[in-house]
Amino acid sequence: AFLDRIDEVDSTVNAFISTNREAALAAARRVDERVAAGEELGPLAGVPIAVKDLLCWNESPTTAGSRILEGWVPPYDATIVQRLLDAGLVIIGKTNLDEFAMGSTGENSAYGATRNPWDSSRIPGGSGSGSAAALAAFEAPLTIGTDTGGSIRQPAALTGTVGVKPTYGGTSRFGVIAMASSLDQPGPCARNVGDAALLHEVICGHDPADSTSLDAPVPAVVEAAELADVAGMRIGIVRELSGEGFSADVRQRFEESVELLKAAGAEVVEVSCPNFGYALGAYYLIMPAEVSSNLSRYDAMRYGLRVGDDGSNGVEQVMRASRAAGFGDEVKRRIILGTYALSSGYYDAYYGSAQKVRTLVQRDFEAAFAECDVLVSPVTTTTAYPLGEKVDDPVAMYAGDLATIPSNLAGIPAGSVPCGLGASDGLPVGFHIMAPAMADDRVYRVGAALE
Numbered sequence: 001a002f003l004d005r006i007d008e009v010d011s012t013v014n015a016f017i018s019t020n021r022e023a024a025l026a027a028a029r030r031v032d033e034r035v036a037a038g039e040e041l042g043p044l045a046g047v048p049i050a051v052k053d054l055l056c057w058n059e060s061p062t063t064a065g066s067r068i069l070e071g072w073v074p075p076y077d078a079t080i081v082q083r084l085l086d087a088g089l090v091i092i093g094k095t096n097l098d099e100f101a102m103g104s105t106g107e108n109s110a111y112g113a114t115r116n117p118w119d120s121s122r123i124p125g126g127s128g129s130g131s132a133a134a135l136a137a138f139e140a141p142l143t144i145g146t147d148t149g150g151s152i153r154q155p156a157a158l159t160g161t162v163g164v165k166p167t168y169g170g171t172s173r174f175g176v177i178a179m180a181s182s183l184d185q186p187g188p189c190a191r192n193v194g195d196a197a198l199l200h201e202v203i204c205g206h207d208p209a210d211s212t213s214l215d216a217p218v219p220a221v222v223e224a225a226e227l228a229d230v231a232g233m234r235i236g237i238v239r240e241l242s243g244e245g246f247s248a249d250v251r252q253r254f255e256e257s258v259e260l261l262k263a264a265g266a267e268v269v270e271v272s273c274p275n276f277g278y279a280l281g282a283y284y285l286i287m288p289a290e291v292s293s294n295l296s297r298y299d300a301m302r303y304g305l306r307v308g309d310d311g312s313n314g315v316e317q318v319m320r321a322s323r324a325a326g327f328g329d330e331v332k333r334r335i336i337l338g339t340y341a342l343s344s345g346y347y348d349a350y351y352g353s354a355q356k357v358r359t360l361v362q363r364d365f366e367a368a369f370a371e372c373d374v375l376v377s378p379v380t381t382t383t384a385y386p387l388g389e390k391v392d393d394p395v396a397m398y399a400g401d402l403a404t405i406p407s408n409l410a411g412i413p414a415g416s417v418p419c420g421l422g423a424s425d426g427l428p429v430g431f432h433i434m435a436p437a438m439a440d441d442r443v444y445r446v447g448a449a450l451e
């Protein structure tokens, strides 16, 4: 049914880069066989799922939304993909994304922009444009996203769906194509909080193949989503993330949601995180620095696109031609910025100071969590804007990541849940819940209470 739905609507939505009906039907048959053999499978066995095309799955090409990986089929599965299959989920396809997960709109994909199912003239948010739009368009009941600076939460907010970035180290990055390794974190996307929690428990947990994976029990998120009770919880509104810079529509729904939480028995206080004003600037130095390093592996020698290999060119010329043809503008911009920020003579001034700001942001969170159980804010500065509005102004696009980036810098869990539609435009607004490291359950508890 979901594959048929994709055939019906995806020429408009463009949430998928590839589907794999054959692999999906074979996986579904395997689930039937396992059940028939008496195996006890979890609650998501047999449920279809789509995976952001940044995760390796050896049944289909993995593109990262880039021409540079054209035609590459990974020889192995990401740990998350393996866990989905072990739990009996049925992978139906790979979702569209901004190239190498770089963007906030879905427009930087080499496979065409994804459209917002609420209004196809608007962006669905990025970089996990397809993972969110597929849910909103009923093309999949569950999807996997990745979040480096907001790429799970921001598209969730703009499409009225749920997306959670777990604690850094909570989900394995093994087999997830790297953008900025110290920030990247895969996570669950769903149509409601309970479904996201079930998926969270399937994909989280220690993985020896990822050196930053946490060897700790997975927080009890399903139980928390079932509890859905905020009575007695202390909820902090982050002053720096709730007023200036956010549209009236977004602010109105955010404030209403806070009132609902108060009515449900939560104690709401205002807290200040004075260094958050520098977080965006620090992210847009640390992230490109890591990008420039991670993307140096696309040298046209090992996998993907190779241009100019006709016997007349040397290795360096082939690398240069392949990278010039294979990477899009936003990826090139970030590689250049990152290489500059890391270059000798500038390293301390840019990368070094950005790392210091990162520590200050972490300290702001520590101080705030000493007073509160969770922190809340809007997710995005506006509702979904028209396609094309910011394509020529990357800095304006970056500014929309204001609220999502601090939690990536600090490695804490954070999620977006729908909180109504903008009064002036009828488009979805997301509510942002941040919790201390390894307290992912609180994100679900508050999210479920609002639902």
Ligand code: GLN
Residues within 6 Å of the ligand: 101, 102, 103, 104, 126, 127, 146, 147, 148, 149, 150, 151, 152, 179, 287, 401
């Ligand atoms: N919008 C942010 C960026 O462009 C976040 C990307 C992400 O989380 N992958 O870098």
